[in-house]
Amino acid sequence: GAVVSQHPSWVICKSGTSVKIECRSLDFQATTMFWYRQFPKQSLMLMATSNEGSKATYEQGVEKDKFLINHASLTLSTLTVTSAHPEDSSFYICSARGLAGATYEQYFGPGTRLTVT
Amino acid sequence: AQSVSQHNHHVILSEAASLELGCNYSYGGTVNLFWYVQYPGQHLQLLLKYFSGDPLVKGIKGFEAEFIKSKFSFNLRKPSVQWSDTAEYFCAVKRTDDYKLSFGAGTTVTVRA
Numbered sequence: 001g002a003v004v005s006q007h008p009s010w011v012i013c014k015s016g017t018s019v020k021i022e023c024r025s026l027d028f029q030a031t032t033m034f035w036y037r038q039f040p041k042q043s044l045m046l047m048a049t050s051n052e053g054s055k056a057t058y059e060q061g062v063e064k065d066k067f068l069i070n071h072a073s074l075t076l077s078t079l080t081v082t083s084a085h086p087e088d089s090s091f092y093i094c095s096a097r098g099l100a101g102a103t104y105e106q107y108f109g110p111g112t113r114l115t116v117t
Numbered sequence: 118a119q120s121v122s123q124h125n126h127h128v129i130l131s132e133a134a135s136l137e138l139g140c141n142y143s144y145g146g147t148v149n150l151f152w153y154v155q156y157p158g159q160h161l162q163l164l165l166k167y168f169s170g171d172p173l174v175k176g177i178k179g180f181e182a183e184f185i186k187s188k189f190s191f192n193l194r195k196p197s198v199q200w201s202d203t204a205e206y207f208c209a210v211k212r213t214d215d216y217k218l219s220f221g222a223g224t225t226v227t228v229r230a
Binding site: 004009032034041042043045049077093095096103104105108109110112115 | 153
């Protein structure tokens, strides 16, 4: 149980175009999902917290208009990178908050490799 | 915001050697602590977690970690590593009054056969 999927697993796009990444909780409902960015050989940096039915909460320094997050249902959150540039190339990981026994955990997706040319 | 420090960037060891990875955090309040592993090409997986109770926590694959509150530390240990333990290991901290995880920079562990 507690599986999180991401689609696509990798994507190449041209500079100036937009890319949408989906994050799904497959066997549980998640009112809260998180989007992270991971640079090579570095840690995960939280970009935003996605709450079902409400606006996402962005971390300091993350451009809201560039990284659009939508959490339209309890099992799906999307991240759209708008007007992508080469510096947006990165590994984007989502997680979904779900119950594990009596406590909550974050379950991570496999990540999406974005390359902007 | 809390910060998380992992002391070792890259650890190389032979099979059957013992492993200990350091993790310290800076937040003075109550926290939950986690160790995650990321095998090459795979997603993050939870190794173990500490919420309360016994500060010595046992996780999957023979890993354990000890929470020492006075030292703000949560070090990960494994008595005898295998080649398959080659991976990236991340320590993470969550304040109990928040949802967000703060990750350390990660430690790359390479186990030589």
